[in-house]
Amino acid sequence: MSGSSTTTGMPDELRRRLGVSDAVVIGLGSMIGAGIFAALAPAARAAGSGLLISLALAAVVAYCNATSSARLAARYPASGGTYVYGRERLGDFWGYLAGWAFVVGKTASCAAMALTVGSYAWPGQAHAVAVAAVVALTCVNYAGVQKSALLTRAIVAVVLAVLVALVVAALASGTGDAARLDIDSDATVGGVLQAAGLLFFAFAGYARIATLGEEVLDPARTIPRAIPIALGITLGVYAVVAISVLSVLGPQGLAESAAPLSDAARASDADWLVPVVRVGAAVAALGSLLALILGVSRTTLAMARDRHLPHVLAAVHPRFAVPHRAEVLVGAVVAVVAATADVRGAIGFSSFGVLVYYAVANASAWTLTPGEGRPHRLIPAAGLAGCLVLAFALPLSSALTGTAVIALGAAVYGLRRALTQHPAS
Template sequence: MTTSSPQAGPSRVLGTVDAVAIGAGAMLGAGVFSVFAPAAEGAGAWLPVAILIAGLVAYCNAVSCARLAARHPESGGAYVYGRERLGDLWGYLAGWSFVVGKLASCAAMALTFAAYVLPGWERPVAAAAVVAMTAVGYRGVRRSTAVVKVLLAAVLAVLAGVVVAMLASGRLAAVAEVDGLGPWPGSFGVLGAAGMVFFAFAGYARVATLGGEVRDPATTIPRAIALSLGGVLLIYLVVGTGTLIVLGRERLINSTAPLVDVVRVAGLDWAAPVVAAGAAVACLGALITLLMGVTRTTAAMAADGHLPRVLARLGGRHGVPVYAEALIAAIVVGLVLFTDLAGAISFSAFGVLVYYAIANASALRLGPDEPRPPLPVPLGGLVGCVVLACSLPLGAVAVGAAVLAVGAALWWVRDRLSARAGE
């Protein structure tokens, strides 16, 4: 029987290895298998530069989040930071951006998984994946993290195999043959590509949203973010640059499964199904961590009264926010049934960038007696997030701004009703 208690709290069960696995598992999702094709269309031969720009912005965001998490070791991430450092509205907008953006991201991961597993049946398979990963999350964060570790190990093995295929193709030794990539694409082309690549990086600070479940958060969170981000940046540079060289720009931008095409160019057709399976596994690993993060932010907002308080109740033997998990799963299932992958990715990127912009602004408010990062870090992260958000397709920016306005209006109505009730 499910029980709930307002006195219950999440258990601090995650160590450094667990936290690194959550961060890396979130980053090594569908993005590494799909993002390089659209990014190469905008950046061309400058794709590695776009990856580095995205990684630099991610690093600034990660440092800001790590310092804030050390000062505010609670579940909720930038929702908590914005509330404590900038005011209730900004914290609410951070949480709102995170939740709506990550709902779209969950749908994107589920749809990508389904496209690899059973083409033609994407929507029902994606819905089934969401339900299954929610069930895993219900077993508690420790068991969920164990699954993430297994999935991450499988994905790393597949990516290592792809790199071997790149070397076997012989094209890495003939970089000069990669021509026709076009001249400097302009700042907007590179920044647009960086914005898309940033979507693939977006899980680096996922552990910050689980601050209430991490042992020794002041030490574990900064270390885990740095290790997971640094390792994944290296992987993206190797895989992205290698894919560009092996396939060339034109074939890469027209490829729906670039890493599968890489092994085929190397003459390893038998490995194509293995790479496809690795893509599916990566999506599951990212999906489960996404569901964990958005559920806990939803629960944190509900505990503060910004969402129905029932969503904050913890239940079951594992002390998870069961009502929030059920609601999030239902919304994501609805999204995978009625939206498309491209729209989900664009909207998710906008929401994530707004979320981290507020996190960096919060870090700027840390005092001299607190773990304040050097000024260029949060300032660079804030500016970088704004620039990359504006580089996204106009439709995504317009819809994202409209959703933010709706969120702000809901906060204003609640604030006015609370003020009247207190009179």
């Protein structure tokens, strides 16, 4: 059934070209990106010496979400991720709400990553560099997903090399102190939860694998393998880097740092590594931006197919086999935001939207039967509860803005339904 339809290349379908290694690399490019360079300091500010607890908590929630997403993606291997799962398992509204939360949250995240590129590469012209980065990566995605996977592979290799160099320098310098890893009374429950919500921003990239479900070879086998592999590698890298930086700077020094990995290099008497870390941060943000634009455009494609967004965005390019109109629109919106806005608060807003998205994913996974590959019931239950707790533990401004935008999306859905219902139906 699926073999002939996917190989003949229907004009509105994407081509299955990505194997396990490509899917893992795209997930790594989304996760091992600017998050590790940018999220540690605000998380340390919230959690204090409880930072590593927050990292572990974010990883547990991410694991539950990843497991639920992998089981659902294997059963529904189509572009759109939780937008599709929510629609199929919970109903049209919940699928729409997940898609809305993903698109608005990740569009903000795209702008944040673009500005991260600008702030590291050329601080005096951060907005101009951000716009140029968005335009360049939109063109790369337009040329085809295989080229995107190839570029992401190179970016991941560069970032990992930089992080390995930093960890080795920190651990070999003699300036590290294991006592700085101790948990003190400054670690509160609220602070630890808020930091976990902020750190979740850096883990959320495995969604890119699920949203590429229509372009993955043998999705029932590839997606459940690729998601936990990418998440496990990312957790290992984040834990080692966080421990190394904490041992050198301590919780207070990390919380006060504007560029913690650069400061960790200086504190490790490795000044030569500082410009390397700056380049690594810019490259990492490019990797995240590349994969983010890829994922948002695929969810936009799926929602446009169902006419929750303008149907003209459902077009797939006949030569490059990509949703070219959706990619151009996403790139244009992100470029405008990156050119005009200060999006430091976008990390919290993006985390809220993505946590809502995964709450729907876990609720959808709960409805799977054993024959459909349902995970142990504890996993979607813990994932759903964790998403909601972390979402509302975020800074108040992020939670309030996120709630308002989600409510706006729900109102738009209700208005559209009211306008399009026909007596004949």
